[in-house]
Amino acid sequence: MENDNRLKLSRREMIIGTTAAISAIAATKLTSIEAGESNKIALADVSFVVNGKKQHLALDTRTTLLDALREHLKLNGTKKGCDHGQCGACTVMVNGRRINSCLSLALQHEDDNIVTIEGLGSPDKLHAMQAAFIKHDAYQCGYCTPGQICSAVAVINEINSGIPSHVSTNLNQSPILNNDEIGERMSGNICRCGAYSNIVEAITEVASKAVKKAR
């Protein structure tokens, strides 16, 4: 894999107490609680754009893009459902294409342009897909929803760009926007509450409006 990140591995001291403060109310003896001998860890710098805003982070090299968003940038809209690329709850768009943010390290994204659910819209200014999800009740617990919405927005772009899927009948023609195509392309996003039927309706509504606009 090519990696053009210029990692500046600095050994920054994290200001961490070497002994853990121990709560006075603890019921038991705490002699076995000890801090690690060294709190020095290697951090690497990375810069990328998230929702239009340039971000500079110094991260533990093991940090995934998902954890960089959630734990470091406090953008908790992107969800951790499995941390293994099995559920799709962490879907974000990187340079216009959707990925599972749990499956890539933050340091792989130097200079990338990242859009999360927070960047699509806000409660006061909903993206068309967010509004359609509300209208069609295309969610229940809401935990997979940011990933579903990011995927849905990307799926419409993929179909409009002529990218075929497993169910496309003809690779030489542009894929048609229908339930089979939507169902196939959205199948990386699990919704255990089972809102699929409503999600497809929400996506279809937004997609058909997009097509009308294009015409």
Added chain:
Amino acid sequence: MKFDKPAGKNAIDQLKVVGKPIDRIDGPLKTTGRATYAYEHQIAETKPAYGYIVGAGIAKGRIEAIHQTAAKSLPGVIGVITASNAGPLKTGRFYADRLLAGPDVDHYHQAIAIVVAESFEQARAGAALLRVDYVKSKGSFDLKKAGASATILNPGRPSTAATAEVSSFEDGFKSAPFKLDEIYTTPDQSHAMMEPHATIAKWDGEKLTCWCSIQQINWGVRDLANILGIDPKNIRLISAFIGGGFGGKGTVLSDIVAASLAARLTGRTVKITLQRTLMFNNTIHRPATIQRLRIGADADGTITSIGHESLSGNIPRGFAEYTTTSTRTLYAGKNRMTQLKLALLNLPEGAAMRAPGEASGMMALEIAMDEMAAKLKMDPVEFRIKNDTQVHPENPKRTFSTRLLVECLQTGAKKFKWESRSKQPRGKEEGDWLLGMGVASAVRGAPIMKCAARVRLSNKGIVTVETDMTDIGTGSYTIIAQTAAEMMGIEINKVVVKLGDSSLPESPGSAGQWGAASSTSGVYAACVKLREKVEQMFGFEPGTAEFSDGKVSVKNKKYSLSKAADSGELISEDEMTYGELSREFAQDTFGAHFVEVAVNKYSCEIRVRRMLAVCHAGRILNPKTARSQVIGAMTMGVGAALMEELVVDTNVGFFVNHDLAGYEVPVHADIPHQDVILLEDLDPTMSPMKAKGIGELGLVGVAAAIANAVYNATGVRIREYPISLHKILESSYNLEENN
């Protein structure tokens, strides 16, 4: 307020807000990523430490030693918590499992240690460096084998589903001209909700606050207090948003205990989420069952005897899966027998998952009904209608409060074009595909529980509702807002709802499909009190004013509602409690599921083509969110029918497929457009809301309807769930050769 006689006309019956398909009020937060779930809370002025749970690598035995030196010397690692420094721990009062193992290990992936570090990455790396010495012992992991020494529950736990006999089942069955006697099995299943169990724990002196993901806040406080040995008054639980539960987050599990212990021992605020791969074996699941159904009938299709025996397994003190509940209420039949057996297993704990008992029981009963209809050469819809009963089959003096099972079946059959179904199995083809239709009845109890709420009226005319009820995706926020808006005569956007905080009035939480009916009734009671306070402010006799369009009026005297709070916020609190109506009447919800499947002639791949549910569940408070509950349940039913199975390794003693790649749940491509019909119904015996739950009803029967559709398509009867294609391929009925 005590509800002890059937409800008459009340303010809810105006139906200006209640009963309308209103968009969820939490929709803008959820769809924009602004709804805050447990792990995501930012705790002011604290930098949290991260905990990582280590699960046991054996199913049964003892921990000799946990070598921690390497882990502790890692940068950022703050400490390691194990049973040896955790202090004494008890168990909760619902789940039987010990939530931190050591020295004994009771099941695979039971938590044995928590590594706490400054970052998630450091905690995870530390956890990977723990070395554990175990002494394994033999365990019981095979339900079928363990069944030989199973205990018959009498009366059992819960007692309502214990062994029961009416008339003489054996004699009745023996003399019946048409008989069915078959064994059905259902596998272990996992809730697999999208948000993993997660907690942020923070101690302030003796006070413990946990931002967590728990469906029943009151049970959570009770159980955490019991486990840690502290005063429940010192615990505050906050679960404002819950990323799915389905019973899998009923009360305290290992994440909250681990976070609380870690926070106590390190003096830090600690956040922990159960990693997905631990969830399946560390927490609870719907236990596997082996069920025997016997049905005897006369030639005209009258059931004369019905017997249902069921075996499940669990850890010591765990529940039996009470699969026979539905069999006791659904169909008529003079001679009846149900029996539950419980075997000892050393697998993870089996406990409630969406429609516990009924979901697995109906997976068996409703195939049996289909098989019996075939033996009788009767239409399966007609056979069910023939055996409907309007009184409880075990106690004819007890009538159902409302029961429209027949209407559900008839309405569904018409809408689904049931008459186009081939009467003969394997009678319909389309290219490479065999088509079939299946039906099943649905029944689920309609419990209702005591619930308290507080309502506040501000001088801006805003009504704020407070209760520790949770919204696990069910729509609680919205239906509670609708209830308050209706009661106070205001628009829904004038209502603020605060949920999921144990410092608020106590609710029974989200479980057993009692949440909607119970919590809105609690809000109703509090609103009745608030209305009286408002009337008092305006000098009206209590109970005389009309609350409408933001105004309060008696005859030609009319005031703005907000004016009542001019000299200060008005606050009322009350709870709804219940009398004997639930004993007097059998209170249940009913439905019918219709499914069409296509089965590939060559690969035996099964595709669900059409699904319809007809439900009758009291007043529907919000048809939009109620419908979503039902389609979600239907989706889970597709999983149960076709793919969901925790595979038991009976040598090692664990669920092998413990992640979302191995434990398959339905995805978009598996689910067709789903139709739901909600029959009009009011049940005045339930509460002033006249409503019942619907979230579990939608699941009960779905899997059997699919199994029956597969039979109708192929002629192959599969009695072992899930109906994976290899079972059809391997069956004696070779689809092609018989063509």
